[in-house]
Amino acid sequence: MAIGKVLDPMAARADDITSPGPDAGSLAGRIVGFRLDEIWRAWDWVAEYWAGEFRNAGATVKFWRSSQGRTGPEGERVARSLDEFLTGIDVAVVGLGNCGSCTGWTIRDALAAAERGLPTVAVCTEVFEELGRNLAQRGGRSGLRIHILPYPLNEKLKVEVDQVAIEHLPGILQTMGADLAGLKQAAG
Amino acid sequence: MSTRAEEGVSATQTAPVPDLRDCGPDGCAIDWLSSKRHSAEIDDMNAFTRFSLEQGWGDGLPVIPPTEARVREFLAANSRHPDEVICALPPLNAHCTVEKIVINAVMAGAPAESLPLIIASLEAMANPDFELFGLNATTAPVVPLTLVNGPIRNKLDIPYRHGCLGGAPTPALAIGRAIRLIIKNVGGQEINVTSQSTFGTPGRVAGILFGEWEERSPWAPFAERRGVKGDAVSVYGTMGTMNILDTTSQSGPDFLEMIGKSLGYPAANGFSPAMPYAEIMVAVNPVWAEIIHRDVPGLEDVQEMIWNFSSLDADYLTSKHRDQLENLGRVIDGRVYLATQPKDVFVVCCGGTGGLHATGFHTFGSCLTQTRAI
Numbered sequence: 001m002a003i004g005k006v007l008d009p010m011a012a013r014a015d016d017i018t019s020p021g022p023d024a025g026s027l028a029g030r031i032v033g034f035r036l037d038e039i040w041r042a043w044d045w046v047a048e049y050w051a052g053e054f055r056n057a058g059a060t061v062k063f064w065r066s067s068q069g070r071t072g073p074e075g076e077r078v079a080r081s082l083d084e085f086l087t088g089i090d091v092a093v094v095g096l097g098n099c100g101s102c103t104g105w106t107i108r109d110a111l112a113a114a115e116r117g118l119p120t121v122a123v124c125t126e127v128f129e130e131l132g133r134n135l136a137q138r139g140g141r142s143g144l145r146i147h148i149l150p151y152p153l154n155e156k157l158k159v160e161v162d163q164v165a166i167e168h169l170p171g172i173l174q175t176m177g178a179d180l181a182g183l184k185q186a187a188g
Numbered sequence: 189m190s191t192r193a194e195e196g197v198s199a200t201q202t203a204p205v206p207d208l209r210d211c212g213p214d215g216c217a218i219d220w221l222s223s224k225r226h227s228a229e230i231d232d233m234n235a236f237t238r239f240s241l242e243q244g245w246g247d248g249l250p251v252i253p254p255t256e257a258r259v260r261e262f263l264a265a266n267s268r269h270p271d272e273v274i275c276a277l278p279p280l281n282a283h284c285t286v287e288k289i290v291i292n293a294v295m296a297g298a299p300a301e302s303l304p305l306i307i308a309s310l311e312a313m314a315n316p317d318f319e320l321f322g323l324n325a326t327t328a329p330v331v332p333l334t335l336v337n338g339p340i341r342n343k344l345d346i347p348y349r350h351g352c353l354g355g356a357p358t359p360a361l362a363i364g365r366a367i368r369l370i371i372k373n374v375g376g377q378e379i380n381v382t383s384q385s386t387f388g389t390p391g392r393v394a395g396i397l398f399g400e401w402e403e404r405s406p407w408a409p410f411a412e413r414r415g416v417k418g419d420a421v422s423v424y425g426t427m428g429t430m431n432i433l434d435t436t437s438q439s440g441p442d443f444l445e446m447i448g449k450s451l452g453y454p455a456a457n458g459f460s461p462a463m464p465y466a467e468i469m470v471a472v473n474p475v476w477a478e479i480i481h482r483d484v485p486g487l488e489d490v491q492e493m494i495w496n497f498s499s500l501d502a503d504y505l506t507s508k509h510r511d512q513l514e515n516l517g518r519v520i521d522g523r524v525y526l527a528t529q530p531k532d533v534f535v536v537c538c539g540g541t542g543g544l545h546a547t548g549f550h551t552f553g554s555c556l557t558q559t560r561a562i
Contacts, residue, residue: 001229001231001232001235002229002230002231003227003228003229003230004227004228004229004230004231004253004255005225005226005227005228005255005256006225006226006228006230006236006253006254006255007221007223007224007225007226007254007255007256007259007287007291008223008224008225008226008245008291009223009245009254009288009291009292009295009369009373009374010244010245010288010373010374011280011282011283011284011285011288011373011374011376012280012282013280013281013282038461038462038464038516039461039462067464068322068462068463068464068553068554069463069464069465069554070316070319070322070554071316071317071318071319071554071555071556072317072465072556074464074465074554075316075317075554099326099327099384099462100322100325100326100327100328100383100384100385101322101323101325101326101327101328101462102462103325103384104279104321104322104324104325104326105321105322108321128384130380130381131325131381131382131384134279134378134381134382135279135325135382138279138280138281138376138382139279139281
């Protein structure tokens with residue numbers, strides 16, 4: 001048996017931002033942007049419910065629908081559109097990580113929002129939580145806020161998904177670092 | 189992208205230094221190799237393979253210990269500095285240096301002469317339009333296919349005849365494996381960590397790396413059609429291989445109808461609402477290629493026929509799928525198309541002279557095929 005030296009084949013990335021970034025704070029008077037996609041209707045339903053509650057709290061809500069066409073001329077168009085969307089909002093809620101590649105793009109778009117200093121939350125379903133956190137860490141921002149919804153989600157009926165949205169409203173607000181008291185007052 | 193990595197230059201580099209590209213296995217005056225050294229059993233293949241798995245470096249097959257001597261020997265056979273940054277591979281996006289490429293190539297058992305091919309393949313995959321980011325993370329079993337054109341096919345014994353997609357004993361397996369190890373160890377694609385691939389595919393171990401039988405093909409070499417003559421690689425995100433058997437057809441149009449209709453099945457990624465556009469590749473054996481070319485001389489006509497025959501009647505889909513595609517504007521005159529346009533149907537010639545089979549390579553979706561000179 002001979003012991004010798006071998007060279008490490010792995011690469012490493014040294015930079016990492018562990019901070020979750022700024023809290024969303026009070027939503028009154030703020031513009032909350034929801035990043036939707038073309039795949040998950042359940043995420044549309046959840047976002048619609050949360051958007052209604054945020055409006056009740058005095059926020060303005062914008063929606064932007066992502067496409068998985070991130071390459072070629074279509075990719076350039078989507079990148080410009082995302083840039084315009086992020087420029088026009090104060091808080092980003094980015095979803096939905098509910099498959100491998102769409103979790104990848106959810107995290108990548110959330111990182112783009114966080115890089116601008118926006119209070120940012122990515123939303124994934126629980127099966128894709130670990131992937132989301134790993135991709136955030138490898139993207140250089142392990143502190144990215146991620147809210148987890150139950151899985152399976154898209155397979156549920158709308159009435160079931162609405163219940164999930166209701167149950168997860170306190171959770172998403174907490175993950176956003178939003179002012180819960182203000183929201184309750186507005187709702188009350 | 190090709191720059192020099194700062195960490196690759198040692199502190200001793202204060203005076204002008206000679207070109208050390210060929211410093212060889214005995215070592216250089218300056219240590220250009222910046223990778224961390226690990227102590228390991230280097231003369232026991234089984235022990236080292238176990239070690240590589242414990243370290244998270246391996247793929248389960250036996251690996252060759254990347255000793256300094258082996259890495260230097262590999263480098264010495266090539267005119268590249270080890271600290272040269274070739275690209276950044278997602279999701280990690282760390283520097284993919286020549287040194288890291290060579291270490292992984294040594295582990296895989298790839299020949300030193302294959303380094304230019306490996307580098308060209310990685311550069312192609314790193315192009316954002318290839319969308320390696322999504323490919324590496326997805327639940328799909330997608331893997332980059334590497335198609336080789338030019339005289340380098342014969343120099344490196346890249347298979348393009350019988351069993352070219354598997355079974356032909358050639359160094360192409362080790363070369364493809366080297367690329368896979370690099371994507372894992374340098375790009376950071378790890379199963380159930382950064383990759384959610386539900387099933388994976390055998391092609392994720394040694395890649396799918398083969399050549400085009402240019403000498404028997406009635407069409408121009410694939411890379412040349414894309415503007416690159418001579419030695420070249422094209423990378424394409426494939427969901428694996430799909431066999432197409434036809435023991436009945438006798439004419440070019442009949443073969444093309446059979447190929448097209450076989451490619452078009454509802455759950456192909458190209459029909460997914462998640463994929464706004466797609467390409468499709470089909471490998472045609474040289475016997476069929478000759479008949480097809482005899483009856484349908486224009487390649488554009490061949491592409492258009494496959495494109496049309498691979499489309500589906502939208503009513504054949506379930507109503508929910510049809511509705512989703514209709515909302516995206518993808519139902520055209522009652523049909524949905526597997527590839528975006530006829531030009532996105534890629535036809536290549538390879539395989540054995542026994543004929544009877546074609547192979548379909550369904551795409552992942554928005555990965556756009558990239559071609560680079562070697």
